[in-house]
Amino acid sequence: MAAQSYGLVATFDSAPAIYEAAKKVRDAGYKHWDCITPFPIHGLDGAMGLKRSIVPRFSLVGGLCGFSVGMGLIYFTSAIDYPLIVGGKPFFSPLYAFPVAYELTILFTAFATIFGMFFTNRLPMHYHPVLKLDRIADAQDDKFLIVIESRDPKFNAAHTQALLEAAGGKAIAEIEA
Amino acid sequence: MSTHAATASSSLPAETAAPAGASKALVVGIVGILLTAAGLFVPGNGKVIALTWLVGLSFWVAIAIGMLLLVMIHHIFDASWSVVLRRQFEHGLSAFKWLGLLFVPLLVATWVKPGSVWKWTNLDYQLHGHGTVGEDILYVKKAAFLNPTMLTVMTVAFFGLWMFLSARLRKASFTQDTDGDIKWTFHNRVTAAAGLFFTALTLTAASIYWIKSLEYHWFSTMYGVWFFANCARGALAIGVLVLLWLYARGDLKGILNTNHMHSVGQLVFAFTVFWAYISFSQYFLIWGANIPEETFWYNLREINADGFANQWKWVGMALLFGHFLFPFLYLLSYKNKIIHSRIKFIVICILATILLDMCYNILPALKDAHGDAKPFLSLNLLWVATSVIGIGGVCVWSYLRSFATTKLIPIRDPRIGECLTHHE
Numbered sequence: 001m002a003a004q005s006y007g008l009v010a011t012f013d014s015a016p017a018i019y020e021a022a023k024k025v026r027d028a029g030y031k032h033w034d035c036i037t038p039f040p041i042h043g044l045d046g047a048m049g050l051k052r053s054i055v056p057r058f059s060l061v062g063g064l065c066g067f068s069v070g071m072g073l074i075y076f077t078s079a080i081d082y083p084l085i086v087g088g089k090p091f092f093s094p095l096y097a098f099p100v101a102y103e104l105t106i107l108f109t110a111f112a113t114i115f116g117m118f119f120t121n122r123l124p125m126h127y128h129p130v131l132k133l134d135r136i137a138d139a140q141d142d143k144f145l146i147v148i149e150s151r152d153p154k155f156n157a158a159h160t161q162a163l164l165e166a167a168g169g170k171a172i173a174e175i176e177a
Numbered sequence: 178m179s180t181h182a183a184t185a186s187s188s189l190p191a192e193t194a195a196p197a198g199a200s201k202a203l204v205v206g207i208v209g210i211l212l213t214a215a216g217l218f219v220p221g222n223g224k225v226i227a228l229t230w231l232v233g234l235s236f237w238v239a240i241a242i243g244m245l246l247l248v249m250i251h252h253i254f255d256a257s258w259s260v261v262l263r264r265q266f267e268h269g270l271s272a273f274k275w276l277g278l279l280f281v282p283l284l285v286a287t288w289v290k291p292g293s294v295w296k297w298t299n300l301d302y303q304l305h306g307h308g309t310v311g312e313d314i315l316y317v318k319k320a321a322f323l324n325p326t327m328l329t330v331m332t333v334a335f336f337g338l339w340m341f342l343s344a345r346l347r348k349a350s351f352t353q354d355t356d357g358d359i360k361w362t363f364h365n366r367v368t369a370a371a372g373l374f375f376t377a378l379t380l381t382a383a384s385i386y387w388i389k390s391l392e393y394h395w396f397s398t399m400y401g402v403w404f405f406a407n408c409a410r411g412a413l414a415i416g417v418l419v420l421l422w423l424y425a426r427g428d429l430k431g432i433l434n435t436n437h438m439h440s441v442g443q444l445v446f447a448f449t450v451f452w453a454y455i456s457f458s459q460y461f462l463i464w465g466a467n468i469p470e471e472t473f474w475y476n477l478r479e480i481n482a483d484g485f486a487n488q489w490k491w492v493g494m495a496l497l498f499g500h501f502l503f504p505f506l507y508l509l510s511y512k513n514k515i516i517h518s519r520i521k522f523i524v525i526c527i528l529a530t531i532l533l534d535m536c537y538n539i540l541p542a543l544k545d546a547h548g549d550a551k552p553f554l555s556l557n558l559l560w561v562a563t564s565v566i567g568i569g570g571v572c573v574w575s576y577l578r579s580f581a582t583t584k585l586i587p588i589r590d591p592r593i594g595e596c597l598t599h600h601e
Contacts, residue, residue, distance in 0.1 A: 042600040052511060060509065087467065095464055098457065 006129035006177040007033075007149040008160050010169025011138070015041050018144035021167035022047040025146060028163055032152040036130065036145040055116045062112020063105045070101030129175050147175065199577035206570020210279075212563040225557050227286060227294040228543060232535045233564025234283075235388060236411070237572050238276050239404065239531070242380050243412025244269040245339060246405075248346055249369035249376065257595035258440050261432060261586050265419045266412065267350055270343035271579040272572040277336035279568055284332060287325050297323045297393050305548035315394050323393055331386055335379045342372040350587055357589035380405060391542035395474045399459035406452040411531050413445050414524035421517050428585055435515050436599045442514025445524065449508060453501035477541050481549040488553040492537050500530040536561060
């Protein structure tokens with residue numbers, strides 16, 4: 001029984017080659033595909049047509065929550081639950097609550113950023129089909145891979161293979177899911 | 178790296194036409210200065226003119242010090258992305274000698290008529306219901322620092338140091354354009370290592386002598402840092418405006434990219450938070466300790482002797498929201514840092530609020546008969562405007578004159594290649 005296909009993989013020999021190939025795949029309208037490179041290639045995100053990360057939105061929400069929780073906690077404890085006069089100051093003032101609210105802003109922002117990053121990357125991910133490829137080791141050394149997934153609406157085994165060939169890809173092969 | 182540099186020097190339009198506006202800027206500057214001087218003929222206006230002139234000077238001196246610091250910080254970190262921006266700051270540094278010259282009237286006024294700017298320069302100055310300055314124990318204890326001779330010597334020393342450092346940094350950088358010798362980079366690194374230390378000390382002392390001593394009873398250990406925050410913010414804001422201006426003219430097309438704007442925008446953002454941090458700390462410590470020797474400074478800026486709020490309270494609120502909260506939220510966005518019209522808007526806001534911050538720190542030293550601060554909204558703002566425009570015109574003229582003498586970017590800086598290909 002033939003295993004289900006995850007997609008097609010092609011090997012490239014240099015960073016400029018994969019950079020140019022990525023532009024071609026992007027312009028062909030593919031959405032579910034990726035580049036696997038041994039090191040970060042500056043500008044590749046642009047060549048792949050990737051948008052900026054949405055993680056900062058998680059950070060912003062985390063920060064706002066942290067600030068509100070800090071202010072709210074101090075307001076509740078010192079003005080409602082157990083009011084005490086300290087140093088002739090009002091029961092509650094945003095001034096003295098600020099350092100704590102500020103620390104909680106930072107803490108919650110950090111948590112939201114980390115967990116937002118895990119969420120958007122779908123981590124932890126214990127299995128990925130490309131890890132079965134023999135050449136994945138080369139892609140951590142001096143080779144560059146493009147993987148186009150078969151779930152992409154534009155995916156068509158013959159056309160996609162032709163595109164990767166035209167883009168200069170070598171050793172084009174199918175990946176089992 | 179060397180290949181990048183070679184490519185850069187051969188393919189980029191590093192030579193640039195001198196902007197024609199230099200003489201116009203000088204005319205604007207002189208008109209502003211003359212209008213401010215004309216204010217001296219209004220009877221009883223002497224102290225107003227002195228303090229509004231001090232506002233204008235503090236604003237532009239802060240920006241020049243900020244440029245000096247950012248150039249030295251660039252060298253000490255061996256930074257690469259900011260090479261293009263650094264050259265514009267180096268032109269800005271040429272203004273120190275003129276700023277020093279424009280400070281002279283305040284020193285002359287102090288010697289000719291003691292107490293006309295800083296009340297402690299006149300020992301017979303009548304404090305509001307507390308005898309004279311000379312009888313005041315808080316003055317006597319500080320008399321070794323706060324006297325006209327020390328003021329003059331220190332002011333000359335401050336400007337001397339800033340002019341010396343500026344001249345060294347400029348000469349080394351401009352010479353490297355012609356001979357391409359790496360030694361100038363090392364030379365500037367040494368200047369920066371020593372210069373940062375002394376600039377930090379002198380800017381702190383300058384803010385204490387010129388601004389904080391207007392209320393010499395007051396204590397605040399945050400004051401020098403407060404001034405530093407405005408220095409850095411002012412220089413970055415002007416730096417962004419200069420980059421955008423050069424880009425719009427076409428000079429920096431193909432040189433300035435999105436990542437440069439992002440990086441400089443992040444610094445503008447960082448110093449926005451820094452300003453808030455130190456300004457809040459100053460207020461918070463004084464509010465928490467609640468000692469009359471310290472709280473009077475903020476009381477003066479919030480309520481009159483009759484207990485009612487005065488206009489300075491709203492200026493303080495404008496600083497809280499306009500100098501921190503609004504730019505902070507605005508600059509969180511990536512797009513607001515990289516889209517030219519958007520970052521231009523916020524740096525202009527920041528420059529305006531730096532000026533407001535200077536007014537907030539200096540102008541309440543003008544008191545009425547009850548010892549209350551004179552209101553913010555008054556004819557004094559006219560003299561603030563003429564001072565800022567007058568001194569600013571001279572600074573712009575000095576910048577443009579220097580701009581015409583060298584290449585647009587330091588084409589033989591060892592980091593220029595990295596700068597031109599700056600990426601995230």
